[in-house]
Amino acid sequence: MEKVIIKSTAEKGRGLYATEHIAEGDTIFEEQPLVSCQYSWNAAYGYLACEYCLRPLETAERNAQRLANDACIMLPRTECCPVEANIANHTRCARCGTMYCSTECLNEALNRYHTATCLGAETHNENHPVNVLVEFWKKMHYPPETCGIMLFVKIVGMFRQAADPHALQTQLQDFVHKSVNEDLLIFHKMLGEKFTLQIEQLYELFAKAFNVESDERFSWLTLDGFKSLFALVGTNGQGIGTSSFGDWVKNVTDCEINKQERQSVDELIDELYSKMDDVVGSFLNNEGSALYPRQSKINHSCTPNAETVFPQSNHMLALRAVRNIQPGEEICISYLDECNLQRSRHSRQKALKEYYLFICQCEKCEGQINDPDETSEEEEDEDDEDMEDSD
Numbered sequence: 001m002e003k004v005i006i007k008s009t010a011e012k013g014r015g016l017y018a019t020e021h022i023a024e025g026d027t028i029f030e031e032q033p034l035v036s037c038q039y040s041w042n043a044a045y046g047y048l049a050c051e052y053c054l055r056p057l058e059t060a061e062r063n064a065q066r067l068a069n070d071a072c073i074m075l076p077r078t079e080c081c082p083v084e085a086n087i088a089n090h091t092r093c094a095r096c097g098t099m100y101c102s103t104e105c106l107n108e109a110l111n112r113y114h115t116a117t118c119l120g121a122e123t124h125n126e127n128h129p130v131n132v133l134v135e136f137w138k139k140m141h142y143p144p145e146t147c148g149i150m151l152f153v154k155i156v157g158m159f160r161q162a163a164d165p166h167a168l169q170t171q172l173q174d175f176v177h178k179s180v181n182e183d184l185l186i187f188h189k190m191l192g193e194k195f196t197l198q199i200e201q202l203y204e205l206f207a208k209a210f211n212v213e214s215d216e217r218f219s220w221l222t223l224d225g226f227k228s229l230f231a232l233v234g235t236n237g238q239g240i241g242t243s244s245f246g247d248w249v250k251n252v253t254d255c256e257i258n259k260q261e262r263q264s265v266d267e268l269i270d271e272l273y274s275k276m277d278d279v280v281g282s283f284l285n286n287e288g289s290a291l292y293p294r295q296s297k298i299n300h301s302c303t304p305n306a307e308t309v310f311p312q313s314n315h316m317l318a319l320r321a322v323r324n325i326q327p328g329e330e331i332c333i334s335y336l337d338e339c340n341l342q343r344s345r346h347s348r349q350k351a352l353k354e355y356y357l358f359i360c361q362c363e364k365c366e367g368q369i370n371d372p373d374e375t376s377e378e379e380e381d382e383d384d385e386d387m388e389d390s391d
């Protein structure tokens with residue numbers, strides 16, 4: 001029997017509810033995405049991942065050398081790096097050279113979207129309309145990234161190659177995709193007044209790159225359809241982070257080794273993380289986002305009872321209980337990262353309103369309803385930076 005069912009409520013729409021007792025640490029379900037992609041800046045900065053599944057393609061040693069900017073770094077226990085064992089399986093698209101972790105991933109990409117989106121010999125032509133679109137997007141959305149234009153490109157490719165485009169459209173429409181909350185009159189942050197012109201320009205570049213007007217399959221992709229797709233990706237996109245160095249650290253930590261070696265490995269890990277912090281700050285992972293049909297039905301709570309993890313170091317998602325869950329209880333994750341989750345009620349609500357178009361009514365928010373509507377100084381600084389980035 002399934003551990004969960006989907007039910008609807010007037011306040012939050014659909015949500016996931018436990019049908020049985022679920023113990024802390026249990027995997028509730030696993031799911032492959034409808035589509036996933038690496039963020040554009042992440043790829044541009046040299047974070048190397050499989051174009052289809054986001055599995056790291058750099059060995060842990062090479063990854064550490066790059067992130068710490070030190071070519072002399074040598075890691076012990078290379079058998080703890082999963083990439084080393086798979087390197088012989090790495091392959092490329094014969095037309096454009098894009099890298100994949102296996103022939104299976106290359107074939108999945110070709111069968112789903114890449115045959116239609118492959119730029120072949122034009123891959124590095126900066127004047128190609130798709131590359132112009134990506135560059136425009138990168139200027140519009142500096143790191144930290146929360147959304148990737150290549151996800152839209154892959155969706156267009158999927159429509160071009162789909163045996164049944166209507167079925168794909170139905171799958172997409174099943175995600176929440178409103179670009180404005182009409183009751184509360186809130187717009188998605190990227191679709192607000194500040195971005196109106198940029199979204200229109202982005203749409204023009206997009207329509208030109210894919211000639212959508214001449215293809216009947218894209219009759220839904222008007223400016224409003226594009227905005228709605230934008231809101232869909234914005235409100236449902238799940239971030240993914242993968243790292244070969246992170247995998248090596250985890251595996252070496254779980255390894256049975258003697259006390260002396262443990263001490264030297266621990267010291268090396270601390271030293272490397274500190275060097276990486278100096279060079280790349282918190283940008284340690286291959287990063288991207290994906291759309292998951294089932295996971296996207298999970299509502300948010302500021303005290304979540306579940307979390308999403310990526311146990312295979314690729315885009316395969318697992319939902320894991322972070323505490324015991326009783327039958328009938330709603331299963332919630334946090335849409336906010338750890339740092340934002342620790343902030344004041346006012347700041348959490350602001351982020352949820354801007355990016356997900358709702359006013360959170362979880363237990364924690366209700367409990368803090370009388371807290372002052374204040375933004376801390378640190379948060380104000382970040383908001384100012386946000387404004388500057390978008391100018």
Ligand SMILES: C[S@@+](CC[C@H](N)C(=O)[O-])C[C@H]1O[C@@H](n2cnc3c(N)ncnc32)[C@H](O)[C@@H]1O
Pocket residue numbers: 011012013014015175176235236296297298299300301356357358359360361362
């Ligand atoms: C990813 S979807 C979650 C599933 C959604 N309820 C549905 O019907 O498909 C995100 C949307 O769910 C609603 N939602 C999620 N968490 C909520 C909460 N704590 N309070 C109110 N609405 C919430 C909001 O409309 C939000 O834009």
